[in-house]
Amino acid sequence: MKTARLRIRRGTADEPSRHEEFAVPFEDGATVLDALIWIRAQRDASLAMRYSCINANVCKECTIAVDGTVVYACTTRLVADRPMVLDPLPGKRQLRDLVTETRPPRERL
Numbered sequence: 118m119k120t121a122r123l124r125i126r127r128g129t130a131d132e133p134s135r136h137e138e139f140a141v142p143f144e145d146g147a148t149v150l151d152a153l154i155w156i157r158a159q160r161d162a163s164l165a166m167r168y169s170c171i172n173a174n175v176c177k178e179c180t181i182a183v184d185g186t187v188v189y190a191c192t193t194r195l196v197a198d199r200p201m202v203l204d205p206l207p208g209k210r211q212l213r214d215l216v217t218e219t220r221p222p223r224e225r226l
Protein backbone atom coordinates (compact mmCIF):
# COMPACT_ATOMS: atom_id res chain seq x y z
CA MET A 118 0.00 0.00 0.00
CA LYS A 119 1.32 3.43 -0.95
CA THR A 120 0.41 6.85 0.46
CA ALA A 121 -0.58 9.89 -1.57
CA ARG A 122 -0.38 13.36 -0.08
CA LEU A 123 -3.14 15.60 -1.42
CA ARG A 124 -3.03 19.33 -0.70
CA ILE A 125 -6.60 20.42 -1.29
CA ARG A 126 -7.86 23.97 -1.58
CA ARG A 127 -10.49 24.53 1.10
CA GLY A 128 -13.03 27.22 1.77
CA THR A 129 -14.83 29.68 -0.47
CA ALA A 130 -13.79 32.47 -2.80
CA ASP A 131 -14.56 34.97 0.00
CA GLU A 132 -11.99 33.45 2.37
CA PRO A 133 -8.17 33.66 2.27
CA SER A 134 -6.71 30.88 0.14
CA ARG A 135 -5.62 27.83 2.13
CA HIS A 136 -4.75 24.21 1.34
CA GLU A 137 -5.29 21.30 3.69
CA GLU A 138 -3.15 18.18 3.36
CA PHE A 139 -4.52 14.65 3.58
CA ALA A 140 -2.55 11.41 3.52
CA VAL A 141 -4.44 8.78 1.54
CA PRO A 142 -3.51 5.08 1.29
CA PHE A 143 -3.83 3.69 -2.22
CA GLU A 144 -2.86 0.90 -4.55
CA ASP A 145 -1.52 1.35 -8.07
CA GLY A 146 -4.22 2.42 -10.47
CA ALA A 147 -6.24 4.43 -7.94
CA THR A 148 -7.37 7.86 -9.08
CA VAL A 149 -7.60 11.30 -7.53
CA LEU A 150 -11.38 10.85 -7.43
CA ASP A 151 -10.93 7.58 -5.50
CA ALA A 152 -8.85 9.53 -2.98
CA LEU A 153 -11.40 12.34 -2.66
CA ILE A 154 -14.19 9.84 -2.04
CA TRP A 155 -11.99 8.13 0.57
CA ILE A 156 -11.29 11.45 2.30
CA ARG A 157 -15.01 12.24 2.48
CA ALA A 158 -15.78 8.80 3.91
CA GLN A 159 -12.82 8.47 6.30
CA ARG A 160 -11.50 11.92 7.21
CA ASP A 161 -13.72 14.88 6.42
CA ALA A 162 -17.31 14.53 5.23
CA SER A 163 -17.48 18.29 4.66
CA LEU A 164 -15.11 18.20 1.67
CA ALA A 165 -17.02 19.65 -1.28
CA MET A 166 -16.42 18.04 -4.67
CA ARG A 167 -18.38 17.10 -7.74
CA TYR A 168 -18.61 13.87 -9.70
CA SER A 169 -21.24 11.72 -11.28
CA CYS A 170 -20.12 8.85 -13.49
CA ILE A 171 -17.14 7.94 -11.23
CA ASN A 172 -14.74 6.72 -13.93
CA ALA A 173 -16.55 6.42 -17.20
CA ASN A 174 -15.16 9.84 -18.13
CA VAL A 175 -18.56 10.81 -19.47
CA CYS A 176 -20.05 13.45 -17.18
CA LYS A 177 -17.04 15.83 -16.91
CA GLU A 178 -18.31 16.83 -13.45
CA CYS A 179 -15.02 15.94 -11.75
CA THR A 180 -12.90 18.48 -13.60
CA ILE A 181 -10.40 20.17 -11.27
CA ALA A 182 -6.82 21.45 -11.42
CA VAL A 183 -4.09 19.07 -10.27
CA ASP A 184 -0.65 20.67 -9.95
CA GLY A 185 -1.94 23.56 -12.04
CA THR A 186 -3.23 21.46 -14.93
CA VAL A 187 -6.95 21.00 -15.60
CA VAL A 188 -7.75 17.28 -15.51
CA TYR A 189 -10.51 14.81 -14.80
CA ALA A 190 -10.11 13.58 -11.23
CA CYS A 191 -11.62 10.23 -12.21
CA THR A 192 -8.89 9.45 -14.74
CA THR A 193 -5.87 11.06 -13.04
CA ARG A 194 -3.75 8.49 -11.23
CA LEU A 195 -2.43 9.06 -7.72
CA VAL A 196 1.32 9.28 -7.18
CA ALA A 197 3.30 8.62 -4.02
CA ASP A 198 6.59 10.36 -4.75
CA ARG A 199 5.43 13.98 -4.25
CA PRO A 200 2.47 15.97 -2.91
CA MET A 201 -0.34 16.63 -5.38
CA VAL A 202 -1.95 20.09 -5.21
CA LEU A 203 -5.68 20.13 -5.97
CA ASP A 204 -7.50 23.35 -6.81
CA PRO A 205 -10.92 24.22 -8.19
CA LEU A 206 -11.17 25.06 -11.87
CA PRO A 207 -9.27 28.25 -12.70
CA GLY A 208 -11.31 31.08 -14.15
CA LYS A 209 -14.53 29.92 -12.47
CA ARG A 210 -16.04 31.24 -9.23
CA GLN A 211 -15.20 28.91 -6.36
CA LEU A 212 -18.31 27.97 -4.43
CA ARG A 213 -16.60 25.79 -1.81
CA ASP A 214 -13.46 23.62 -1.78
CA LEU A 215 -13.18 21.99 -5.24
CA VAL A 216 -16.63 23.04 -6.45
CA THR A 217 -16.94 25.93 -8.87
CA GLU A 218 -19.84 27.69 -10.52
CA THR A 219 -20.08 25.93 -13.87
CA ARG A 220 -23.57 26.82 -15.04
CA PRO A 221 -23.66 29.16 -18.04
CA PRO A 222 -24.47 32.79 -17.05
CA ARG A 223 -27.87 32.76 -18.84
CA GLU A 224 -28.90 29.68 -16.87
CA ARG A 225 -28.13 31.46 -13.59
CA LEU A 226 -30.56 34.34 -14.28
Ligand code: FES
Pocket residue numbers: 168169170171172173174175176177178179180189190191192
Ligand atom coordinates in the same frame (compact mmCIF):
# COMPACT_ATOMS: atom_id res chain seq x y z
S1 FES B 1 -16.72 11.55 -12.72
FE1 FES B 1 -17.61 11.68 -14.69
S2 FES B 1 -15.98 12.34 -15.98
FE2 FES B 1 -15.09 12.12 -14.01
